[in-house]
Amino acid sequence: xxxxxxxxxxxxxxxxxxxxxxxxxxxxxxxxxxxxxxxxxxxxxxxxxxxxxxxxxxxxxxxxxxxxxxxxxxxxxxxxxxxxxxxxxxxxxxxxxxxxxxxxxxxxxxxxxxxxxxxxxxxxxxxxxxxxxxxxxxxxxxxxxxxxxxxxxxxxxxxxxxxxxxxxxxxxxxxxxxxxxxxxxxxxxxxxxxxxxxxxxxxxxxxxxxxxxxxxxxxxxxxxxxxxxxxxxxxxxxxxxxxxxxxxxxxxxxxxxxxxxxxxxxxxxxxxxxxxxxxxxxxxxxxxxxxxxxxxxxxxxxxxxxxxxxxxxxxxxxxxxxxxxxxxxxxxxxxxxxxxxxxxxxxxxxxxxx
Amino acid sequence: xxxxxxxxxxxxxxxxxxxxxxxxxxxxxxxxxxxxxxxxxxxxxxxxxxxxxxxxxxxxxxxxxxxxxxxxxxxxxxxxxxxxxxxxxxxxxxxxxxxxxxxxxxxxxxxxxxxxxxxxxxxxxxxxxxxxxxxxxxxxxxxxxxxxxxxxxxxxxxxxxxxxxxxxxxxxxxxxxxxxxxxxxxxxxxxxxxxxxxxxxxxxxxxxxxxxxxxxxxxxxxxxxxxxxxxxxxxxxxxxxxxxxxxxxxxxxxxxxxxxxxxxxxxxxxxxxxxxxxxxxxxxxxxxxxxxxxxxxx
Amino acid sequence: xxxxxxxxxxxxxxxxxxxxxxxxxxxxxxxxxxxxxxxxxxxxxxxxxxxxxxxxxxxxxxxxxxxxxxxxxxxxxxxxxxxxxxxxxxxxxxxxxxxxxxxxxxxxxxxxxxxxxxxxxxxxxxxxxxxxxxxxxxxxxxxxxxxxxxxxxxxxxxxxxxxxxxxxxxxxxxxxxxxxxxxxxxxxxxxxxxxxxxxxxxxxxxxxxxxxxxxxxxxxxxxxxxxxxxxxxxxxxxxxxxxxxxxxxxx
Numbered sequence: 069x070x071x072x073x074x075x076x077x078x079x080x081x082x083x084x085x086x087x088x089x090x091x092x093x094x095x096x097x098x099x100x101x102x103x104x105x106x107x108x109x110x111x112x113x114x115x116x117x118x119x120x121x122x123x124x125x126x127x128x129x130x131x132x133x134x135x136x137x138x139x140x141x142x143x144x145x146x147x148x149x150x151x152x153x154x155x156x157x158x159x160x161x162x163x164x165x166x167x168x169x170x171x172x173x174x175x176x177x178x179x180x181x182x183x184x185x186x187x188x189x190x191x192x193x194x195x196x197x198x199x200x201x202x203x204x205x206x207x208x209x210x211x212x213x214x215x216x217x218x219x220x221x222x223x224x225x226x227x228x229x230x231x232x233x234x235x236x237x238x239x240x241x242x243x244x245x246x247x248x249x250x251x252x253x254x255x256x257x258x259x260x261x262x263x264x265x266x267x268x269x270x271x272x273x274x275x276x277x278x279x280x281x282x283x284x285x286x287x288x289x290x291x292x293x294x295x296x297x298x299x300x301x302x303x304x305x306x307x308x309x310x311x312x313x314x315x316x317x318x319x320x321x322x323x324x325x326x327x328x329x330x331x332x333x334x335x336x337x338x339x340x341x342x343x344x345x346x347x348x349x350x351x352x353x354x355x356x357x358x359x360x361x362x363x364x365x366x367x368x369x370x371x372x373x374x375x376x377x378x379x380x381x382x383x384x385x386x387x388x389x390x391x392x393x394x395x396x397x398x399x400x401x402x403x404x405x406x407x408x409x410x411x412x413x414x415x416x417x418x419x420x421x422x
Numbered sequence: 423x424x425x426x427x428x429x430x431x432x433x434x435x436x437x438x439x440x441x442x443x444x445x446x447x448x449x450x451x452x453x454x455x456x457x458x459x460x461x462x463x464x465x466x467x468x469x470x471x472x473x474x475x476x477x478x479x480x481x482x483x484x485x486x487x488x489x490x491x492x493x494x495x496x497x498x499x500x501x502x503x504x505x506x507x508x509x510x511x512x513x514x515x516x517x518x519x520x521x522x523x524x525x526x527x528x529x530x531x532x533x534x535x536x537x538x539x540x541x542x543x544x545x546x547x548x549x550x551x552x553x554x555x556x557x558x559x560x561x562x563x564x565x566x567x568x569x570x571x572x573x574x575x576x577x578x579x580x581x582x583x584x585x586x587x588x589x590x591x592x593x594x595x596x597x598x599x600x601x602x603x604x605x606x607x608x609x610x611x612x613x614x615x616x617x618x619x620x621x622x623x624x625x626x627x628x629x630x631x632x633x634x635x636x637x638x639x640x641x642x643x644x645x646x647x648x649x650x651x652x653x654x655x656x657x658x659x660x661x662x663x664x665x666x667x668x669x670x671x672x673x674x675x676x677x678x679x680x681x682x683x684x685x686x687x688x689x690x691x692x693x694x695x696x697x698x699x700x701x702x703x704x705x706x707x708x709x710x711x712x713x714x715x716x717x718x719x720x
Numbered sequence: 721x722x723x724x725x726x727x728x729x730x731x732x733x734x735x736x737x738x739x740x741x742x743x744x745x746x747x748x749x750x751x752x753x754x755x756x757x758x759x760x761x762x763x764x765x766x767x768x769x770x771x772x773x774x775x776x777x778x779x780x781x782x783x784x785x786x787x788x789x790x791x792x793x794x795x796x797x798x799x800x801x802x803x804x805x806x807x808x809x810x811x812x813x814x815x816x817x818x819x820x821x822x823x824x825x826x827x828x829x830x831x832x833x834x835x836x837x838x839x840x841x842x843x844x845x846x847x848x849x850x851x852x853x854x855x856x857x858x859x860x861x862x863x864x865x866x867x868x869x870x871x872x873x874x875x876x877x878x879x880x881x882x883x884x885x886x887x888x889x890x891x892x893x894x895x896x897x898x899x900x901x902x903x904x905x906x907x908x909x910x911x912x913x914x915x916x917x918x919x920x921x922x923x924x925x926x927x928x929x930x931x932x933x934x935x936x937x938x939x940x941x942x943x944x945x946x947x948x949x950x951x952x953x954x955x956x957x958x959x960x961x962x963x964x965x966x967x968x969x970x971x
Contacts, residue, residue: 126516207702209702222698232687280836287837287845290834291821294812298813301808302804306793307793350527389531396520396525403514
């Protein structure tokens, strides 16, 4: 059991490396940018898969968590605290003393004093987790249509806030977001020379997160979640605190979304309101659905495939329509996801009781 | 203290939008009552009515264009039901939600490719953009009176329809107990199709009558759907009379929020916040019955 | 001191008084059955005791502690376990996994331990798995351990459900129509099983329609009709009770 998981992961790593090597050899390095972005999106998607497929809670507002993470980090690393510092603000001075601030120059040559990216990142994740926790408590008590609408509503509120507030750059969003140096030599930014390093950083983050979720599914908690999804009152009767488990899963998936938001924002150097929009949330749900709601591998594969194709522009101006169509088709014909269609069982018989 | 003129202005603005929200909510309720499905594409019916009428108006006189647009939207509603919903066997709630969301997206994208993203509007039914009537000191466009009149007619006709006509009573029967209705010879499947057509019709009419005031745009559906759903839940899902009251309430609230200086950009946030609050605190709505609501399978 | 004490339990659904001032005790180590015609309120009673429904008034004491108003998962942790009338197997999970979920209250690995499995967590997993196998063996269905539970035959699913309910080492086991849908042989199996459970010191409260099963294994019987407590006593006493006979056979 564990060895099968290990070989699958090893295979995944091999594929990741192989793709990079191939782009190197064929001189198609530019693919790496979109692949990197795809991988960060997949981080959000596997987290969403946990919530939708395993805990059985639909979330039509997950782009909201991505945005909270990304916007928090972006605004903290771009807002200039220099005026406040020069005015002797005690708060800013204290932060500076603790080493939480850095200086740099903006792309216009202006000297800046901003929050250190690491601190900004951790704050962004913490804030997202807190909001997810607070929102989750009432929202997860809802079911069916009500849950869908509530999560949709949440996503729209976040969208409206970032669109309307000057602090968040209104319709233009935030740009000139600096690189994020994880460790000496490993910086997340959009530099051309840094492409390969960034590709592997994204892969490392994604694969680590993925492994954590795989572990979770196979554990006592994973079973409890599947139980909650399958037959909630039976799970209740087994002593499982269903409300708490649903909440923690929701918060965990929000954290995944926030990390994706933070890293992708530093990678592309900016974030805009459309990243928080309903269409993005719907897209994520579509991908989880086609991957087979309760399949992390499916979500990963489909996320990789569809996001990459979308970024490559394959769907042209019909991008949103494509994901809408995918949703419908999958839900009509393969609600358990493409990988669980009954035609597969004719090729490879499943283990069922005689 | 606000002057009477200003107050009346806001009230009229509020009930104009409010009654549109109520019509959308009633559309939700009709389909929900017959099928238990929430049709996320409800807002698109309003959009289609307006947009189609605008296009048809280019070579048909206005009244005909509107009638044709309504018929067109009813056709779309029927098609949606027949192609995507009819043949599903006891689909789960989640599945239905996702399907109707997908449908709303597709319709919106098709509208984008057919009509582009330009904002259009039907001509005023009577008068023009600057004509106005003075009521209680407020300068009201005659179109507002059209909206109120037409929508009130819709509400009245619908309640008469459900109470007194055979078809209406059959739909009510289907809503209460589908199995029993089928045993009495009512074709449940057709009832479902018809409920979609009816919802589409009233949405389209609303879309046409409000178009001169609010203009029509390919993506106006989503916002309306959310507000319509908020109103439906506020009144108690399935309860159309309450939806009217709730709709007017929400419309007036929004209008006055602008009046007290609430930033326009956050206006949508009001209705969503109300939705969230209601869902958290009293999901069966202001007028709903808790136990009856909990019996409806979700 | 009775293990389970139910006092004046009431539940109304609008105009229907589903459970009307019902009181009875269940002695430790006994097998007690609740019987009554359809609509008597038996399953509602169960749901009230287990916490899935909120009572309007009354008291329920388990092991001298009040459990009324507690959530189902809290009640489960106190040593009360239950099965369901329409067997709620967890879909998409094997028989073994279903029983492993039953062991939830006997293990403690949480979210962190789940994501970062340390040796202690791995050991706990092994123990859970082994114990689940033991329980399946106890019910003679270990051969189906790795088969998807919802695809098993009905009688086998019942057995898995038993194993799952026993997994938490309950003091009180509530069985909701354990013989529903079973033939004579399977019902006899169930009777044998319940007696075996009793021998292990577990108290059993069951709701059942199958009279032969009820009369065969019960120490005491409670009769409900239209939500009201009609009679209580040993099988012999109940069989001769005029009111009970009237309820079942009519005037």
